[in-house]
Amino acid sequence: MILDRFNVVSNAITTSRAFYRLFAFRSILIHSEVMAKYKLIGKYERRQEIGRGTYGSVYEGWDPENGTKVAIKKIPVNGENEADILKTCHDAKHIIQDCVRKGEKLYMIMEFMESDVEKVLSKRGRSGTTDGTERLTIAEIKAYLTFLLKGVNELHQQDILHRDLKPNNILVTGREHTTFFAKIGDMGMATRIKAEHTTRSIEVVTRTYRAPELFFGDDQYGKAVDMWSVGCIFAEMVLGKPLFEGVSDIDHLSKVFAVLGSPTENGWKEACNLPCYLKFKDTHPAALTSKLEHRLSDLGVDLLQQMLQLDPDKRITATDALHHYFFEERPLLAEGEQLIQTIPPPESPKKRLRHDVEPAMLARKIKARRLV
Structure with missing residues (x-):
């Protein structure tokens, strides 16, 4: 009887060892398959x-x-x-x-952030959609703009310039969570404002979101360049397309001045002292309300105009923008599920791959001259 029990225990141990070896071998195979399929970066x-x-x-x-x-x-x-x-x-x-x-x-x-504002605008913001989707509502735009301004404000409080704000650098998530949030991404062009370095590279910011002083070669720019980009993104969320989009740097500036007025007519007298200043034909500011298809209230237009001041010294700061009365009037900013629904569903890896555009600089290509 004792011998029988010993045999049972012995068989059980043998079976356990065999199972363990099989399990360990299977684990090695699985790990090898993972290593073969995916490259390991650390763990x-x-x-x-x-x-x-x-x-x-x-x-x-x-x-x-x-x-x-x-x-x-x-x-x-x-x-x-x-x-x-x-x-x-x-x-x-x-x-x-x-x-x-x-x-x-x-x-x-x-x-990991699921999407970005560029994809949101492709789904909800672009004009001429044929699938029945509506543009972002003003309440949703207010929420996105608030997230963006809070991020920019934090950077600026620490004397950091982002220098490449654009829709695909504003990351959003929420579908895989219960809470929506948006954050600024891609700090590849970011820099700190240092007292010992008064000049900075002007080869920054994608053209569509680049401030006028950068086109004119101002290498002592400050936080206002980011606020110009915020204004361009704000207008794009309202319109469903960029407010200014030229095919070249000069063409782009022409379109900016056609809407906002030329520097002399807009009160930016210091512009003529910049190293790559170009004299454009004098133009008076256009009615920004009509350019925005009357989608924004007077307070919304006022906030946008303060962001898009040609003179960087007159541009609103992120702190002041967050306290603008535009955010207090109705409709109040959207929250929760309403914002999560603005995020497009996941794309296939091939469709999701995107290429950033490297900034092409006007100051590199031309010398100051008069344009009429």
């Missing part, structure tokens, strides 16, 4: 590429420890400035979760 699985720009590529990734999606941005080691800036921003502290150095490359592991 993270790097999956398909979802974005590509001048300052690095972005991949969808997976954190196996937490079972969550992440975004992995590959940047050159000399691009550590972006990681340093993100780490110092309170609102961005949980966006960047880890940094992994691999040879001459640096990988930032960031919170």
